[in-house]
Amino acid sequence: MIGSPYSPQSFTTCATCCVFAGEIIALGTACIGWYEFQGLPRFTQESWSTTTWFAPTMRVKASKAEAGRGTGLAAAEVLSGPSSEAKATAPTAATAAVAAVAAAAAVAAAAGSRGVGQGDGQAGPRSLLAAEGGQGPDLSPLAQFLIRRSCSCEPPYALAIFLHWFLVVEAQSDELFGEMYTEVLEAYMSTLPDHVHSVITRQHKFAEAISQCQLNAYNTKGNRDVKQKTMSRELEQLAIDKSGYPLPLNPSIVVNGVDPKCKIFQSALYPAAVKFWTAAPETFLTSPRRSSLEKIRSQELQKRHDKAGKLLGEDKLPPPETKGSVKLMIKNGDDVRQDQLIVQLIKVMDPCLKRVGLDLKLTVYGVLATSDKSGLLEFVTAKDGSPSTAIELMDMSIADYLRKFKPDESTESGIKREAMDAFTKSMAGYAVITYLLGVGDRHLGNLMMLPDGRMCHIDFGYIFGDDPKKKFVNPPPFRITKSMVDAMGGQKAEQFQEFCRISMEAYKELRRNAALIMSLLRLMKDAGIEALTVNPEAKFQTVEDRFRLDLNDEEAEQFFMGLILESMSHVGIQVLEGFHNLARILR
Structure with a gap:
């Protein structure tokens, strides 16, 4: 193991994997600077062992507490407070660190570093713990903090919307603490201002309706064409409020219609590509009139958020770049939180590389789980909106x-x-990244080309060394084809040598950030992600071993050059592509 996965250095560095009660729920930036400008106490090794964030509150049943000893219990206690049994033992640095990162990153991710305006942090017009008879469940300071911040956010209500979806998914997927998440969700929804509650409720119903259309198409007997006709018919009959809904993946985009001319993909789960019509934000995204003092406070806090975001290398919530439409993939039958994890780890690695002058033109797309078995994924496009193309569908060389x-x-x-x-x-x-994270199932349908020259990977259903075809043929370290090498002029060309040089430099730099990456991964141990349900420690060890921390830089260069040559000369790659193509034909 590389040092302590919960060392102070790991969390004072740019920790871009947002953990909410030990779950991967949002991504952004969390560091000591964020605590300071928020007016929160600096988190040190000593303060981690305090019980500030762990006041006894909503109790988890004794049987659940007993079954959930370890990180799972600590995660639940972040929101609900410890059980009586857990309270007897002071929280460890590890569990307190989970709370610290959860508190900071959940808000920084969806609010501060994404540029979402905030109010003065006070509770909304309803009581924070509003419920029947004025008495609601006792919530931990962390839960109260997240609810208070979400209830005071301004249009487009990104923080409020994201927190809603994160709680919804965890309430459905966490067998051990689902009841606790449900109670927090109910307290949150009862606290929201009326206009924000209405926006979120309408958006939720709209997302469910779209997901149901795809599910009905999937359950229709017949081949892909039959399912696609069913999907189009379902979309035509969909009742849509013309005033619009904020897009769950990017609430700054308002959608007010859907194109029934969709596409069903020829894969096992038959996901659907759906185009939504967009409009300028309508009046429902406008908050009630605030006093001049509130506006001044909000503007000042916004400046501080933006300043911190720039320091941490995080951009604001991007404005809509569409020309009247936005295209999403609707997926059912798959837990897309695993895709969320990998996409956000790429977001962690990208600034690490850019800090040393390695801008590797990585492409990050939006992913949002709407339940434990469904989600929305953004289509990868160029900056001018030009679509990407799967390499396997190209009728020409790269x-x-x-x-x-x-x-x-x-x-x-x-x-x-x-x-x-x-x-x-x-x-x-x-x-480098797909090798380090052990991304599997790298057939050419998961590799995309963009008109501006970038190549990117999608669909991270197999990670940490898993691969569906591993029992037949051992896959190469990463995917590189003859067409890719030929596009760079061949193995003797200067451009290919540049590819090798950049790869080795990137590998060495990410090795220097191994402690950060492994710390974030280990926090996901009890997140319910499919790849970590069986023997997670072995999966973590697989990733850690790929950093080859036993080598010096020169040896690491030689090691990765060997991986490049091995990937290029891999004899079983055509067999792997054959399996994939056969599966496509059978569908």
């Missing part, structure tokens, strides 16, 4: 694809230098 979209007769390759640069760097970035 080099010809780049020449088509980024031609330049003045270069030897006939491709614009910036496009070739983007391709080479993104190839290197994903080679």
